[in-house]
Amino acid sequence: MEKLKIAIQKSGRLSEDSIALLKQCGMSFSGAGNKLIAAVSNFPMEILFLRDDDIPQYVQDGVADIGIVGENILLETNKKVNTTESLGFGKCRLALAVPRGEEYENISYFNGKKIATSYPRILKSYLDQNKIAATIEEISGSVEIAPGIGLANGVFDIVSSGSTLLMNGLKEVESVLQSQAVLISNKDLDTVKQNLLNQLLFRIRAVNNAKNFKYILLNIPTAKIEAVKNVIPGMKSPTILPLAMEGWSSLHSVISEEDFWSVIDQLKTIGAEGILVVPIEKMVL
Ligand code: PRT
Numbered sequence: 001m002e003k004l005k006i007a008i009q010k011s012g013r014l015s016e017d018s019i020a021l022l023k024q025c026g027m028s029f030s031g032a033g034n035k036l037i038a039a040v041s042n043f044p045m046e047i048l049f050l051r052d053d054d055i056p057q058y059v060q061d062g063v064a065d066i067g068i069v070g071e072n073i074l075l076e077t078n079k080k081v082n083t084t085e086s087l088g089f090g091k092c093r094l095a096l097a098v099p100r101g102e103e104y105e106n107i108s109y110f111n112g113k114k115i116a117t118s119y120p121r122i123l124k125s126y127l128d129q130n131k132i133a134a135t136i137e138e139i140s141g142s143v144e145i146a147p148g149i150g151l152a153n154g155v156f157d158i159v160s161s162g163s164t165l166l167m168n169g170l171k172e173v174e175s176v177l178q179s180q181a182v183l184i185s186n187k188d189l190d191t192v193k194q195n196l197l198n199q200l201l202f203r204i205r206a207v208n209n210a211k212n213f214k215y216i217l218l219n220i221p222t223a224k225i226e227a228v229k230n231v232i233p234g235m236k237s238p239t240i241l242p243l244a245m246e247g248w249s250s251l252h253s254v255i256s257e258e259d260f261w262s263v264i265d266q267l268k269t270i271g272a273e274g275i276l277v278v279p280i281e282k283m284v285l
């Protein structure tokens with residue numbers, strides 16, 4: 001039987017979330033981290049553990065059918081693959097930074113300057129777009145130390161919390177690209193593999209939808225049900241059950257994580273009691 005081969009990062013910032021996502025999608029496997037390949041026992045799938053930089057190439061060449069990789073790597077390697085789904089983890093940005101003491105007004109600062117980066121392709125296209133003539137110094141790691149040792153005037157690197165820049169006396173001056181982990185796929189999957197990919201996508205969406213919502217249960221005076229309905233956005237039709245206590249009902253619904261705290265506050269004001277909020281494991285819409 002044909003198997004869908006998925007490439008994920010062997011060990012690094014995307015590994016844990018990639019493995020967790022596959023497990024939440026019901027994939028049963030072991031040996032992650034110390035093997036090159038793991039077989040999934042309950043789905044026609046094989047997992048290849050690779051360096052993130054190599055994943056787009058492997059997917060383009062069909063050594064892997066699909067892969068999980070950061071958009072930063074996908075854009076930099078510029079391979080011909082389909083971007084199938086954004087996964088919502090591994091979020092970061094690619095940014096330009098300069099020594100904290102520098103006076104910086106706008107991007108023209110970089111004219112005639114030298115910028116150290118591991119992302120020369122993305123940087124070049126950004127500089128070209130902005131008509132900036134700067135020298136790109138390509139280095140493969142520890143980019144943030146380049147200005148301190150006199151190798152460059154600024155850096156173009158991944159930032160997430162900003163603490164690496166801070167520790168190296170740098171300040172972010174331009175945020176160039178937002179990135180997150182994405183599912184990529186080979187452009188010529190046969191129908192069997194395309195079908196398997198569709199099944200996986202169905203599961204990924206159910207898992208990721210669920211992450212954005214909570215199940216809420218609360219007790220409310222029956223007379224206040226209309227008011228509650230107005231507070232919970234997007235609620236089609238809540239489940240309402242009478243409580244043993246006269247004049248009170250139990251209301252069940254789904255609310256989005258984003259609205260969570262403001263909704264809870266309003267519900268309390270309306271008179272809701274015994275509010276329970278429960279995580280949802282899967283959500284099929
Ligand atoms: O060994 P392999 O080549 O597979 O791994 P790697 O070392 O090249 O990559 P890894 O594991 O560091 O990152 C994998 C992917 O995670 C990246 O390609 C991004 O898509 C994503 N990601 C998310 C990050 C970060 N957040 C991040 N903070 N990748 C790197 N960083 C580094 C950054 O380079 C900088 O040194 O963390 C530092 C900045 O972090 P803050 O929080 O101090 O700003």
Ligand code: ZN
Nearest residue numbers: 051052053054
């Ligand atoms: Zn890498």
